[in-house]
Amino acid sequence: MLAGMAVTAAEPSGLWGLMKESLASGSALAQAKADPNSNELVKAVVAELEAPEGRSSVQEGLRKLLAGAKPTDAVQRSLANLREVSAILAAKAPGDASAFKAWLSCISQKVAEASSEGGFLGIGGVQVSDAEKATLGDIAKALGTSA
Secondary structure, rough: OOHHHHHHHHHOOOOHHHHHHHHHHHHHHHHHHHHOOHHHHHHHHHHHHHHHHHHHHHHHHHHHHHOOOOHHHHHHHHHHHHHHHHHHHHOHHHHHHHHHHHHHHHHHHHHHHHOOOOOOOOOOOOOOOOOHHHHHHHHHHHEEEEE
């Protein structure tokens, strides 16, 4: 969730944009569940998020992590968390790390592309803003997937 939230916080795009970006993140979860070729760790995480206890745990963790955060703080806190995720994956699931990190990157890209930025009433603007592009690069660095 934080991979998508970091992008959303990088360039807040109003209520409609927030809804589109949230739906893109949720859609990525549903797609991973439906894809028979999804990585087993990704499937396990999606299954955990579908369970009421897992959802509650994630929501509580997000509340604590992002309490009182302004958008720029939310981006930085999300990136710090993604660096932790990367380190945990490398230590505990090195065989799944690459696929899981690719999945997180895919989520952040889908969120970035979900809503145009800088337009008026959905007209004009750009698909992915400079701030979102920079955040996508920061996410790649945090996950250790940058070229």
